[in-house]
Amino acid sequence: MWGYVAPLRDMQFVLDEWLEAGKDWAQIPAFAELGADTVQQILAAAADFAAHTLQPINLPADRSGCRWEAGDVRTPQGFVQAYRQFREAGWPALACDPEYGGQGLPLLLNAALYEMLMAANHAWSMYPGIVHGAYDCLRTHASREIRSRYLPKIVSGEWLCTMCLTEPQAGSDVGLVRTRAEPRADGTYSISGTKIFISGGEHDLTDNILHLVLARLPDAPAGTRGISLFLVPKRLPTAGSPANALRCEGIEKKMGIKGSATCVMNFGGAQGWLIGEPHRGLAAMFVMMNAARLHVGLQGLGHAEMAYQNARRHAAERRQMRSPERPADAGEAHPGGADPIDFHPAMRRTLMTLRALVEGERALGYWSAHLLDLAEHDPDESRRAAAQDLLSLLTPVIKSFFTENGFNLSSAALQVFGGYGYIQDYGIEQSVRDSRIAMIYEGSNEIQGVDFLVRKVIGDGGRKFKLLLQWIADEAAACRAVPALEQFGAELDALTGRWQKVTGEIIAEAGTAPAAAYGIAGDHLRVAGLCLLGACWARTARVSMARSQEPFYRGKLDAARFYFDCLLPEAGWRLDLIGRRHLPLPWVRPTE
Numbered sequence: 377m378w379g380y381v382a383p384l385r386d387m388q389f390v391l392d393e394w395l396e397a398g399k400d401w402a403q404i405p406a407f408a409e410l411g412a413d414t415v416q417q418i419l420a421a422a423a424d425f426a427a428h429t430l431q432p433i434n435l436p437a438d439r440s441g442c443r444w445e446a447g448d449v450r451t452p453q454g455f456v457q458a459y460r461q462f463r464e465a466g467w468p469a470l471a472c473d474p475e476y477g478g479q480g481l482p483l484l485l486n487a488a489l490y491e492m493l494m495a496a497n498h499a500w501s502m503y504p505g506i507v508h509g510a511y512d513c514l515r516t517h518a519s520r521e522i523r524s525r526y527l528p529k530i531v532s533g534e535w536l537c538t539m540c541l542t543e544p545q546a547g548s549d550v551g552l553v554r555t556r557a558e559p560r561a562d563g564t565y566s567i568s569g570t571k572i573f574i575s576g577g578e579h580d581l582t583d584n585i586l587h588l589v590l591a592r593l594p595d596a597p598a599g600t601r602g603i604s605l606f607l608v609p610k611r612l613p614t615a616g617s618p619a620n621a622l623r624c625e626g627i628e629k630k631m632g633i634k635g636s637a638t639c640v641m642n643f644g645g646a647q648g649w650l651i652g653e654p655h656r657g658l659a660a661m662f663v664m665m666n667a668a669r670l671h672v673g674l675q676g677l678g679h680a681e682m683a684y685q686n687a688r689r690h691a692a693e694r695r696q697m698r699s700p701e702r703p704a705d706a707g708e709a710h711p712g713g714a715d716p717i718d719f720h721p722a723m724r725r726t727l728m729t730l731r732a733l734v735e736g737e738r739a740l741g742y743w744s745a746h747l748l749d750l751a752e753h754d755p756d757e758s759r760r761a762a763a764q765d766l767l768s769l770l771t772p773v774i775k776s777f778f779t780e781n782g783f784n785l786s787s788a789a790l791q792v793f794g795g796y797g798y799i800q801d802y803g804i805e806q807s808v809r810d811s812r813i814a815m816i817y818e819g820s821n822e823i824q825g826v827d828f829l830v831r832k833v834i835g836d837g838g839r840k841f842k843l844l845l846q847w848i849a850d851e852a853a854a855c856r857a858v859p860a861l862e863q864f865g866a867e868l869d870a871l872t873g874r875w876q877k878v879t880g881e882i883i884a885e886a887g888t889a890p891a892a893a894y895g896i897a898g899d900h901l902r903v904a905g906l907c908l909l910g911a912c913w914a915r916t917a918r919v920s921m922a923r924s925q926e927p928f929y930r931g932k933l934d935a936a937r938f939y940f941d942c943l944l945p946e947a948g949w950r951l952d953l954i955g956r957r958h959l960p961l962p963w964v965r966p967t968e
């Protein structure tokens with residue numbers, strides 16, 4: 377039946393052999409004492425919490441959903457207890473600064489923790505999932521007084537946070553936000569307006585909830601340059617912690633993540649504190665959104681992992697028909713003549729697709745989390761800057777490529793279950809529904825495509841893009857130096873060469889034909905994901921060669937070959953499409 381076992385062996389492989397994270401940590405004073413045993417214990421404890429506390433309440437929460445009553449929200453059964461356990465174990469503090477009560481551990485470990493939490497229970501993980509971004513935003517932009525008042529409560533998990541951007545008329549375009557902020561005599565602000573779709577806007581996990589709200593000051597210019605950021609607590613920091621003037625007006629009935637309360641929030645002159653500078657709220661909010669986008673990418677990875685391990689188990693147990701070609705590892709024929717469905721080539725191919733994308737994404741996702749640590753802590757300033765540049769390109773790729781795969785792979789896994797997959801009790805249909813939202817929120821995947829190509833690649837004339845290409849080229853070159861892996865290196869070089877050429881053309885024509893880039897931005901981002909995963913698999917193959925006699929590493933080499941033979945070629949036809957960007961647009965506005 378449906379279940380979750382954290383892929384600790386693969387996580388350890390990525391941390392120790394693929395990333396060799398310990399070598400970098402040894403150079404960073406904040407992490408120098410972190411030993412392999414401690415890392416193992418942390419991952420094992422997180423795996424236990426995910427599998428034994430969160431996973432069992434996932435399906436019942438999907439059935440019951442949250443309950444709204446007169447402004448209060450009750451989360452599904454077991455959510456409050458699970459959150460209490462989470463807090464008591466110190467998980468919210470894992471990667472936070474000891475100055476505010478944190479444990480000061482790497483964000484890389486936080487990423488591994490969240491991959492497990494999201495896989496086991498996406499809806500529950502929505503409540504604490506936003507917190508690290510809010511913590512970063514306040515740490516970077518809030519006044520000393522706000523930091524000392526709120527950060528220790530956030531780090532201890534005593535209070536949770538929200539991110540309040542969306543309004544009925546302002547979705548992808550936050551420049552359309554209308555919520556108002558009027559200055560008050562005491563230096564604070566009075567916030568009025570309605571926000572919709574706010575995750576965790578109200579709940580029963582914590583007494584206080586800290587809302588980070590985008591609003592306009594009276595003299596604000598139109599558009600995104602007139603938006604400011606405010607901290608608006610549910611309970612005020614004065615004696616007796618009176619309630620602030622805000623209320624949850626209702627929760628949405630929705631397709632998935634039903635245990636996560638998606639709230640309509642009304643701010644009726646609520647007291648708020650300005651974070652950062654007036655009219656510069658979007659810059660402050662971006663600190664939070666970038667962290668949140670990597671987290672949302674991990675939701676896609678978590679769903680795909682969960683789908684993969686359950687589909688694999690089902691395919692090994694379920695028998696139907698005889699396979700046309702009995703695989704070498706088939707064993708004894710079944711007396712009834714029917715083989716497990718994972719003997720059938722079509723099912724093997726689906727399972728290998730799941731495996732190759734899941735394990736490739738784990739390497740890429742953890743590398744990005746490691747870059748977050750290096751961008752903050754590397755003793756060498758130029759390496760800190762390079763890590764930041766790479767991250768700015770990797771963030772939209774991870775958000776969009778991982779979430780698109782998360783949904784598509786959940787659907788592919790449902791196919792492995794056949795008709796049972798469509799039935800509620802088997803769990804996979806919930807994954808298909810739950811995973812879908814990640815392609816929409818935190819900046820839809822279309823917005824990520826524009827962010828990557830137009831804002832970031834064209835925006836700096838391809839400077840950061842060269843860094844990314846160099847990383848891929850280095851992996852390809854290292855593979856070419858290993859006789860059995862030359863082909864991987866050559867294929868990667870050929871594709872990235874085409875990608876570099878066409879991107880150079882797009883940058884050159886940005887002044888004269890800017891619209892063309894918008895039409896193919898999604899394909900361009902997909903090529904980025906595929907080439908980056910190609911480089912990840914190239915490194916995995918190289919690392920695995922020396923121990924190719926052992927089943928774990930043999931399996932890695934098989935999956936690498938599958939990725940290069942069956943999945944990377946998608947980049948080729950996406951590049952063909954990108955080459956057609958100047959043809960008269962086939963995607964005219966549809967008319968009757």
Ligand SMILES: Cc1cc2nc3c(=O)[nH]c(=O)nc-3n(C[C@H](O)[C@H](O)[C@H](O)COP(=O)(O)OP(=O)(O)OC[C@H]3O[C@@H](n4cnc5c(N)ncnc54)[C@H](O)[C@@H]3O)c2cc1C
Nearest residue numbers: 539540541542547548573574575638816817818819820822
């Ligand atoms: C379950 C759930 C939880 C959420 N949680 C939060 C939260 O905690 N806080 C919060 O503030 N918001 C939250 N949201 C809102 C979410 O971030 C928005 O739904 C999202 O940003 C998209 O906005 P929209 O729904 O208005 O769609 P629209 O902006 O109307 O977009 C509709 C379609 O048009 C496309 N599109 C729009 N502009 C462009 C463009 N320039 N180029 C190409 N395509 C474009 C979009 O990609 C999308 O496919 C949540 C939503 C849901 C459903």
